[in-house]
Amino acid sequence: MATDSLQQYQDVVFDQGRSPWQDAWYRLKQNKLAIISLNFLAALVVICVLTPWLAPYGYETQNLALGASGPSAAHWLGTDIHGRDLMTRLMYGGRISLMVGFAATAVSLVIGVLWGAIAGYVGGLTDTVLMRIVDILYALPFMIFIILLMVVFGRSLLLLFLAIGLIEWLTMARIVRTQVMNIRNQEFVSAAIVTGLSHWQIISRHIIPNIIGPVIVYITLTIPSVMLLEAFLSFLGLGIQPPQSSWGVLISGGVETMEEYPWLLLFPGLTLSATLFALNFLGDGLRDALDPRATSD
Amino acid sequence: MIRFFLSRLLQAMPVIFIVITATFFLIRSAPGGPFDADKVVSQEVIERLNERYNLDAPIHQQYFDYLSHLIRGDFGPSFRYTNRSVTEMIGAGLPITFELAIYAIMIALIIGISAGMLAAVRPNTAQDYIPMSLAMTGICMPSFLLGPLLVLVFGIWLQWLPVSGWGYSPGDKILPAITLGSTYAAYIARLTRGGMLEVLNQDYIRTAKAKGLSTSKIIFKHALRGGLAPVVAFLGPAIAGLLAGSFVVETIFQIPGLGRFYVQAAFNRDYTMIMGTTILLSCLIVFLNMLSDLLAVWLNPRLTLDAKH
Numbered sequence: 001m002a003t004d005s006l007q008q009y010q011d012v013v014f015d016q017g018r019s020p021w022q023d024a025w026y027r028l029k030q031n032k033l034a035i036i037s038l039n040f041l042a043a044l045v046v047i048c049v050l051t052p053w054l055a056p057y058g059y060e061t062q063n064l065a066l067g068a069s070g071p072s073a074a075h076w077l078g079t080d081i082h083g084r085d086l087m088t089r090l091m092y093g094g095r096i097s098l099m100v101g102f103a104a105t106a107v108s109l110v111i112g113v114l115w116g117a118i119a120g121y122v123g124g125l126t127d128t129v130l131m132r133i134v135d136i137l138y139a140l141p142f143m144i145f146i147i148l149l150m151v152v153f154g155r156s157l158l159l160l161f162l163a164i165g166l167i168e169w170l171t172m173a174r175i176v177r178t179q180v181m182n183i184r185n186q187e188f189v190s191a192a193i194v195t196g197l198s199h200w201q202i203i204s205r206h207i208i209p210n211i212i213g214p215v216i217v218y219i220t221l222t223i224p225s226v227m228l229l230e231a232f233l234s235f236l237g238l239g240i241q242p243p244q245s246s247w248g249v250l251i252s253g254g255v256e257t258m259e260e261y262p263w264l265l266l267f268p269g270l271t272l273s274a275t276l277f278a279l280n281f282l283g284d285g286l287r288d289a290l291d292p293r294a295t296s297d
Numbered sequence: 298m299i300r301f302f303l304s305r306l307l308q309a310m311p312v313i314f315i316v317i318t319a320t321f322f323l324i325r326s327a328p329g330g331p332f333d334a335d336k337v338v339s340q341e342v343i344e345r346l347n348e349r350y351n352l353d354a355p356i357h358q359q360y361f362d363y364l365s366h367l368i369r370g371d372f373g374p375s376f377r378y379t380n381r382s383v384t385e386m387i388g389a390g391l392p393i394t395f396e397l398a399i400y401a402i403m404i405a406l407i408i409g410i411s412a413g414m415l416a417a418v419r420p421n422t423a424q425d426y427i428p429m430s431l432a433m434t435g436i437c438m439p440s441f442l443l444g445p446l447l448v449l450v451f452g453i454w455l456q457w458l459p460v461s462g463w464g465y466s467p468g469d470k471i472l473p474a475i476t477l478g479s480t481y482a483a484y485i486a487r488l489t490r491g492g493m494l495e496v497l498n499q500d501y502i503r504t505a506k507a508k509g510l511s512t513s514k515i516i517f518k519h520a521l522r523g524g525l526a527p528v529v530a531f532l533g534p535a536i537a538g539l540l541a542g543s544f545v546v547e548t549i550f551q552i553p554g555l556g557r558f559y560v561q562a563a564f565n566r567d568y569t570m571i572m573g574t575t576i577l578l579s580c581l582i583v584f585l586n587m588l589s590d591l592l593a594v595w596l597n598p599r600l601t602l603d604a605k606h
Binding site for chain 2: 128131132135136138139140141142144148151170171174175177178179181182185186213214216217218220221224225228231232235236248251252255258259265269273276277280284287288291
């Protein structure tokens with residue numbers, strides 16, 4: 001096995017040369033934990049997409065006579081106080097949680113990285129104006145903002161993504177800006193400027209590869225915080241509405257009855273944790289793989 | 298240095314002014330008003346209330362009236378709690394929230410930075426996986442779950458610590474501080490690890506190693522400065538958020554701080570209260586982001602405060 005992959009590696013190296021991306025992909029494949037996590041997340045996404053066909057019950061289907069029951073052959077993860085199958089609700093909840101998590105993070109990633117990179121790279125007045133706008137947005141009352149958005153656009157999931165993404169990009173922008181400023185002042189960037197590269201070439205070839213590490217780390221922090229924010233908004237009645245659910249809503253519901261029906265907290269909690277752990281390991285693997293200073297051995 | 302402070306102070310004024318103006322019109326464009334109660338109130342009473350709180354004036358008039366009061370340091374009366382002024386209510390909650398926030402920040406910084414450093418020194422070993430798994434558990438564990446769990450274990454089963462309250466019995470500050478601090482500790486641990494790994498790969502660290510410096514000297518004298526850059530950028534808004542209070546933690550432990558005002562005032566359309574808390578938060582954000590930018594420069598001598606390239 002080892003010689004096979006070594007052979008493949010040498011084929012790539014000697015026959016075609018490798019782009020930095022191929023290099024990174026090769027390094028990522030060496031990290032077993034990251035690859036297991038990648039497969040786990042892919043499986044999770046497939047299950048959530050196919051939930052309407054896979055779920056053993058309807059998510060509103062009640063069995064009131066059964067009430068809250070522990071795990072059994074008919075209901076693998078038990079039922080909630082309304083007699084609804086917990087596994088089904090977890091699967092449907094995952095659709096919402098993953099959608100909110102990924103969509104809002106994507107919004108915050110695009111805006112935050114662009115905003116922070118421009119501020120840090122251009123500097124001067126541009127930097128001042130951009131970062132003061134960030135300060136203003138931090139200070140505006142978030143709850144009022146959400147309530148207003150709901151009035152204007154109605155209660156929709158899309159809105160929830162947008163609203164959360166619009167809040168979450170601020171810290172990303174600050175982190176990217178600091179990082180870009182650190183890199184912009186290093187010798188190799190000065191060298192690139194001297195050799196006559198355009199700003200765009202410097203940003204895409206020298207700056208972005210060097211800030212990717214902290215950005216990926218912050219993404220792995222944003223996804224869980226977005227999922228939990230969704231739960232908080234739903235708890236206040238501003239997020240998704242019952243009988244719909246998400247992992248965050250299931251967990252906050254489980255907290256209330258954790259002494260009587262512990263499985264209602266345990267299973268949603270484990271699902272969320274497993275997902276976040278996988279994201280975390282994949283994020284660390286990506287960070288290591290994409291590090292431009294890493295050696296490819 | 299002084300130039301930096303002066304220019305940031307000059308910039309702070311338009312920032313805070315824009316926040317005040319935007320919030321003032323934002324909250325008045327949200328549907329519903331402060332006197333929409335569950336019980337039916339006669340039209341006459343509502344008119345009297347509007348008159349008393351100056352809500353019958355044209356909106357630009359209200360805005361200028363509010364500003365002129367604000368300049369004199371008067372945040373106005375609360376629309377929800379009769380006969381209490383916003384200044385009085387914020388003044389009562391602020392010291393409590395500040396105390397809680399300071400404990401939480403200390404917990405977060407001490408635990409977070411040491412865990413992140415431990416992990417970054419030996420990446421992909423048990424010394425990395427164990428603190429980082431704990432950090433990830435901390436991030437997964439929202440405070441509305443961690444709080445009740447801690448109460449259940451230490452308050453009800455073991456009976457070591459009081460279940461709720463603030464300053465009534467010894468030790469009742471411990472659980473809320475841990476609940477609030479642990480999420481931030483987890484974030485800081487992950488950011489520290491990422492930042493440190495980035496720095497530990499740099500040439501100057503290799504040089505330091507080649508010179509034969511001890512590991513602790515390399516970490517504390519050379520690596521930590523650069524490695525903390527992402528943490529410092531995160532700390533500004535994080536500390537401002539903590540000082541503004543946490544709705545969840547204050548509700549769980551029944552702490553009379555500021556956190557609940559943010560959510561309650563928004564739902565009650567308590568206009569003056571929303572303005573008061575927003576102005577407080579914006580001042581904190583401006584001040585702490587300034588400090589955090591200053592710290593970033595102090596940690597990385599290559600940067601300059603004037604931000605001119």
